[in-house]
Amino acid sequence: MPDFPTVGPSAADAAVRADTLLCADRQFGDSAAIDQRNLARFRLGLAMLARKDGTDAPALRTTAARTDERLRPLLYDPVLRHCFEDDILRLENGTLDRGALGAHLAGLPVTDASSTGPCERLTRPHRRAWPGLGDAWILTEPAPRGTADGKLGARLMELYRGALADSRAPGPVAPTDAARATLREGAELLVALMPETGASVLRHVSMVGFARRESREGPLQSMSGGDPLPSSLLLAPERCATPWLAAESLLHEGSHLKLFDALRTGSVVRNATEQVPIPWRTGSWTVIRVFVALHFYVHLLVLRAAAATAGAAVRRRFGPPPPAEALDEPTPGTPAARQGRYRTGAERARYLAGRVLSLPDEALTENGHRLARLLLTTLRLVDADAPPPRDRPAAAGPRPGPVGPGGxxxxxxxxxxxxxxxxxxxxxxxxxxxxxxxxxxxxxxxxxxxxxxxxxxxxxxxxxxxxxxxxxxxxxxxxxxxxxxxxxxxxxxxxx
Known part of the structure; x- marks a missing residue:
């Protein structure tokens, strides 16, 4: 674990150090290490699925034997990743017969050595989201060639509409040339402001889709796929009105996808159902959702600290940063709405940090304590009023029975x-x-x-x-x- 700093440097130095710190930890910050663990999990999972799935076992074993370079486009393909996670869950629950992943893999060319994933190859025209900064591609209505491609494309659209919670939603919005250019500029701005974190979160995005959706909470701004649409983010076209809006959306959703990948290889809480009250929302959140939200707000505050100290070259190229943050409003009727509180990222981050600090030691795993210390230490670098982290040993949790001396x-x-x-x-x-x-x-x-x-x-x-x-x-x-x-x-x- 890195040695987390505790001193308060100048504002510019604080933003730089916070950017570095967010990517230093091997479990939650270092994207290359997160990637290595997920590739190992994918490779082992393929072998486990092959034990159970007699029909598609050859395709599963052949895929597991691929090099990391050839395996990665499959792991981060939205449909294949969704199939993998669902098949592994059914395997653990004892309900798997034939997995969906093996069926899709059996339809792929055996000699395929492409660096693009199966869903990406269905897009026409094929466009990268931010050339030179990563391999993410822009979603369009699939144009399949053949039966296997047709099934893959149909499943991609099912997952897309499922993520939007609307089975009748129209297909993805075709972005204008201007929107695509601003999306790329947003990625370049993010990397200019936060060189390490920007490059890190973009690495966890495979697919970018443009979409519109209306709900009771209002129109869609942006969302990350998570379980429903892995390795993907969806944006309203309006989020590409300026590079600054695009950069914030990419950091927001990209940081979620990065944490999603990190959590796949290390749990942080012992009780997945424990609830924490949230004053700007009705009801309560689970502890893991508190971590996800705190993770985002810390990243957001580091971005704003970096924007506030950005040099003249950044401002000339991308324009001035927005004068004020534009967070979603507290839900009507909540304590925050009545009292006029928790309307800024800093207020919400402080509250969530305090709730994490108030958890009993045994509520978190060793990784949970590690993530809490990382986030709270980073938060203090860019917000002097945030609660300081404290050293506390990770509770051992329930211990297995003793092993006797004999035998x-x-x-x-x-x-x-x-x-x-x-x-x-x-x-x-x-x-x-x-x-x-x-x-x-x-x-x-x-x-x-x-x-x-x-x-x-x-x-x-x-x-x-x-x-x-x-x-x-x-x-x-x-x-x-x-x-x-x-x-x-x-x-x-x-x-x-």
Whole structure:
């Protein structure tokens, strides 16, 4: 974990340091690391689905064997990613027979070595959203060639309308040349203001669609796909009226997509149903939704700090920044609407930060504490009135039962695994399981040593491998904690 700064630099320095900090953490900030973990999860998931899906197992295994460069366009294709997540969920729930992902993959050319995804190849004309800054493409009505393409295109439009919550919605709006130019300028402005964060969030966007939708909350401004339309964002054409509007929308939705990808490989809360009251909205939000909102508001405040200190060259090229932020209004009848509060990003970020700080230690996982510290420390760099982060150890949570001193420890076989040595992580699943398990470097080392030896031998071998004193309390704690979780997860057996 990076060493988070606590001093208050000048406004310009604060924006630069906040931009750097948002991309420093290997779990939640570093897009390359997030990408590596998701590719590993995709590769292992394909192998798990192939165990269950006899019909399409060859296509699933062939795809799993692709290089990262050839696998990435498939993982971040909106339809294939949606199929993958849905199939994995059904596999975990024991309801999967034949998966939708395998059926689509079986229809792809076996020798396909394209750097574009299957849905992208259906678009006519084919246009990149921000050439030179990333591979995102602009959605148009699909123009399929052949039966397999037709099914893929039809599913893409189903997901598009599902994301809009309107099965009768018209197809995507064809952007004007001016709108496309402003979209590209918005991406360039975002990277100019926040070089590291801008490039990072754009990396998580595969598809950009233009759409119109009316709802009780008003007309659509922008939205990110998430589960309904993965790796995608939708914009009202009016959001491309100026580069500044486009840049804010790209940061808003791109940061959501980045966090979505990060959360796929590391949970942050222990109780997914715990609720937090939100004074500018009716009802309450789950803790994970609080994190998602805080994550966005922190990014927004860093963008505005960078805009406020932007140099003359930026202003000459893109025009002056908007004079004031334009957040959505509090819902009528809420405490915020009655009291005239929580109408700025800073007010909302402070409130959400305070709610995160008030959570009991055991409410968050180790990753949850990590994300909270990252967001609260970044927030303090651009808002001196925000509550400061505090050091608190992550609660261990429910501990698996103890492992007795006798007997031997043996890895369960066969397994499918993906090793990420540069990140110190191993992703593994046993043939009899429908779940993936992430092992950190300590657990990975202990796991590798569970080759039939007893616990005492394991303590000594781990101490040597970790460079710790034999019999040290630290080595004993690492081994005991790792063994308990390995046995509880079914990766290791303890035979007496």
């Amino acid at each position: 031997t420890l043996q890895r369960v076989t066969p397994v499918d695994a993906c090793a990420l040595p540069a990140l110190g992580q191993l992703l593994v699943s046993t043939a009899g399981s429908a779940r993936m398990h992430w092992l950190n470097s300590r657990a990975w080392t202990v796991y590798s040593l569970c080759d039939g030896r007893d616990l005492d031998s394991l303590y000594a071998a781990y101490a040597r491998a970790a460079g710790l004193s034999a019999g040290s309390a630290e080595a004993g704690r690492h081994v005991s904690d790792s063994v308990r979780h390995l046995v509880a997860s079914g990766l290791v057996t303890h035979a007496h």
